[in-house]
Amino acid sequence: MMKKFLSTYHSPLLVIVVGMGLFGLVMVYSASTYVSFENTGEYYSYGLRQGIWWLVAFAAFLLASLFPFTAYKKLLPFIVGITVLLLLLVFIPQLGEERNSATRWLKIGPILIQPSEIAKLTVPLYISYILVQKRTQLHDFKKGIMPSLIIVLVIAALILLQPDLGTVISILxxxxxxxxxxxxxxxxxxxxxxSGIGAVALLAIISPYRLERLTSFSAPFDDPLNGGYQLIQSLSAISIGGLTGTGLGNSIMKMGFLPEAHTDFIIAVIAEELGIFGIGAVIIGFFALLLVGYQIFSKCPHPVGKLLAIGITAQIAGQACMNLAAAVGLMPITGIPLPLISYGGASLVITMTMLGVLMNVARYTHYQNKLETKETYETTRPFYRTI
Structure with missing residues (x-):
């Protein structure tokens, strides 16, 4: 029974999810030992916490892979409404929690929620259905595109106010x-x-904080102790690693020299400890995910499934490209984590949930192919009875 059940899963995607997730777990533990000891007195605290979040995230992945993507249609008003509400609640002083000059977290008792992460899943779900609904009017900007654009702009504006420009760019x-x-x-x-590029440029110009990040990435050594410090330390870690790295756990830059070593700049620690081979493995992993996502998109016979597959793939791949580019100075630092790899429970759970939805699209295609080859309906009914 288990073998039959697992045979319905898209093997390459499952290997990528588990492989990159476990690799990220190992690297989070390695990159966080110093900051973990500084904050908790234990070297393994952050790694253990991330391990617990990984189990939660993998459970979310499995649940999302089992829940038919066609069933989201009835839930969309609720999903969009809750997302917008949570994004608004962040700005209530008693609920919103500020960290590093940004209010991106919602504190409800002992639980911290990051609504902008939820928006990363909400947008592809909503857009996939609204574009299919308006498919005969997509040639008309007002009737075909504006309905989806309005929701995206509302969500983007609320996230931008936190401020979180990186997430806005990845959603767009x-x-x-x-x-x-x-x-x-x-x-x-x-x-x-x-219009999006112009808006980003305008926001950077009118905000001293964003303007500093925009200029410091192009010339970090002009301000090595302030705006350019983080990028210089990241480049130093990469150069120290060289071809083969200093060995797992042997990073020097994570010892307080590189800020956010276990989150936004974890790729620099990977480069220092595992060298170019470590960076290569990460890039190959994301490239494989991009290919698998495109394959699922191209084979899915359902129009909503196709759009979901490409939206989720573009979201995760775009975020990965932004993180990697920022770490080597190819674009401004946006504070966006590396999917599946960086420390952070909210980001990991949402990313794995998105990949679970992608897996569900692949499973839908699998069952449709079975039906087309005249396999009995009873073989597939237990898994897709609501489709």
Whole structure:
């Protein structure tokens, strides 16, 4: 029975999820020993906490892989409403918690929720259904695109106020990818893309904090003790690692020299300890995920499933590219974590849930192929009775 059940899972995706997740768990433990000891008096506290979150995230992955993506349609008003409500509650002083000059967390008793992470899943779910619903009107910007654009802009504006520009950019990347797959007019995609770039540039110019990050990444050594410090330390860690690295657990830069070594800049610690081979493994992992996501998209016969597959893939791949590019100075530091690898329970749970939805799309295709080859309906009914 278990063998039959596992045979319904997309093997390459399952290997990527488990493999990269466990690799990230090992690297979080290694990268967090110093900060963990500083804050808790134990070297393993952060690693243990991430391990517990990984188990929760994997459970979320399994549940999402079993829940038919076609059933989200009835839940969408609730999902979107809850997401917007949580994003608004962040700004209530008694509920919102500020960290590093950003109010991105909602504290309810002992529980911390990061609504912007939830939005990463909400947007692909909503957009996939609204684009299919409007598929005969996508040539008309007002009737076909505006309904989805309004919701995306409301969510993006609330996240931007936290402020969290990195998450906004990753959401917009997924949105534009889904619009392209939805076959809207190319001029509309270009218009939206240029508008997004212009808005980001304007926000950077009018905000001293963002402007500093924009200028420091291009010339970090002009301000080595302030704006350019984090990038310089990241580049130093990468250069120390060289080809083969200093060995797992032997990073020097994580000893208080590199800020956010276990979160936003964990790739620098990977480079220092495992060398170019470590960075190569991470890049290959995300490239494999991109290929698998595209394969699931191309084979899925359901229009909503296709859009979900490309939206989730673009969201995760875009976030990974932004994190890696920031760590080596190819783009400004946005404070966005490396999916599946960086420390952080909220990010890990949402990423794994998104991958669970992607797995469900793959399983749907698997069952449809079985039905087309005249396999009995009873073989598939227990898993997809609601489709």
């Amino acid at each position: 990347i997924a949105y534009l990818a889904m619009l392209l797959v939805g076959k809207i007019k190319l001029k509309h995609v270009i218009l939206l893309g240029m």
